[in-house]
Amino acid sequence: MEMLSGSWDYAQFKAAFYQKTGLDLDCYKDRQMERRIRQLMQRERKPDFHLFYQYLADSPPAMEYFFNYLTINTSEFFRDEKVYARLKEEIFPELLKNYPESLTVWSAGCSIGAEPYTVAIILDSLKVLDRAQIIATDMDDKALLTAQKGCYDLKYVQKTPEEHIHRYFDREGEKYCLKTEIKKKVIFKRHNLLVDAPVSGCLMILCRNVFIYFKAETQDFLLERFSRVLKPGGILVIGSAEYISNPGKFGFFKRYNTIYQKKTGSL
Numbered sequence: 001m002e003m004l005s006g007s008w009d010y011a012q013f014k015a016a017f018y019q020k021t022g023l024d025l026d027c028y029k030d031r032q033m034e035r036r037i038r039q040l041m042q043r044e045r046k047p048d049f050h051l052f053y054q055y056l057a058d059s060p061p062a063m064e065y066f067f068n069y070l071t072i073n074t075s076e077f078f079r080d081e082k083v084y085a086r087l088k089e090e091i092f093p094e095l096l097k098n099y100p101e102s103l104t105v106w107s108a109g110c111s112i113g114a115e116p117y118t119v120a121i122i123l124d125s126l127k128v129l130d131r132a133q134i135i136a137t138d139m140d141d142k143a144l145l146t147a148q149k150g151c152y153d154l155k156y157v158q159k160t161p162e163e164h165i166h167r168y169f170d171r172e173g174e175k176y177c178l179k180t181e182i183k184k185k186v187i188f189k190r191h192n193l194l195v196d197a198p199v200s201g202c203l204m205i206l207c208r209n210v211f212i213y214f215k216a217e218t219q220d221f222l223l224e225r226f227s228r229v230l231k232p233g234g235i236l237v238i239g240s241a242e243y244i245s246n247p248g249k250f251g252f253f254k255r256y257n258t259i260y261q262k263k264t265g266s267l
């Protein structure tokens, strides 16, 4: 097979990697992703995509490291304070008025858990956490492990209001560890957004700082899926550096920057 010999270009690497792992790098912005992979190849002294692929294929630890390297896990509690303030003061109370029975929130691409735990803290401070189901998914096992532990360095909680630090965290040495009452409310699952079935019956989906890595076609694919699983009037929250150019195509309208709402007429 020609693909298995000689030097490869990035397209050949992507094809072989997809066959081996099921992760389609073609869904991510090429220039950004290729540059990142080339940086690692240089560090590992594997100057060619074919050599690099063989190195990964022959070594499960190297493959695991590569997978974790691909995923950019930057996150923190109360990232974008204004957005969370709006969710707390306006959006959640409104959703709960329209759907008083239960509230399913999906944090899609949750990384180390700061985002879904922030939602849990907000819902608890609104005294409605018992009515909520918070599902948090990511494809990165290492990040999910950190999320499940729920203990963080100071830099991750710096934007958290002081009263929440006292109320929801315990200090363990240098770490800030979430109290069990919050931790037990978030269900973490390994999930690939491009492959696995979306969480159904959501009233809110947070997919923040994830879209930015995907090509336009992949973003459209996800928007269509998110719209399908959101209840009418449900909310999609994206990152501050992200933008949906044609929300109407997917049954959304823009409520605020980063906050989109599914039209009540669209099922």
Ligand SMILES: C[S@@+](CC[C@H](N)C(=O)[O-])C[C@H]1O[C@@H](n2cnc3c(N)ncnc32)[C@H](O)[C@@H]1O
Pocket: 071, 072, 073, 074, 075, 076, 079, 108, 109, 110, 111, 112, 114, 115, 137, 138, 139, 140, 143, 191, 192, 193, 194, 207, 208, 209, 210, 239
């Ligand atoms: C920059 S973090 C964003 C974390 C959090 N949403 C926030 O805004 O703070 C991006 C996350 O998206 C995840 N991700 C990237 N591609 C994914 C995919 N195909 N399926 C699931 N998660 C993915 C990465 O593993 C990473 O944890």
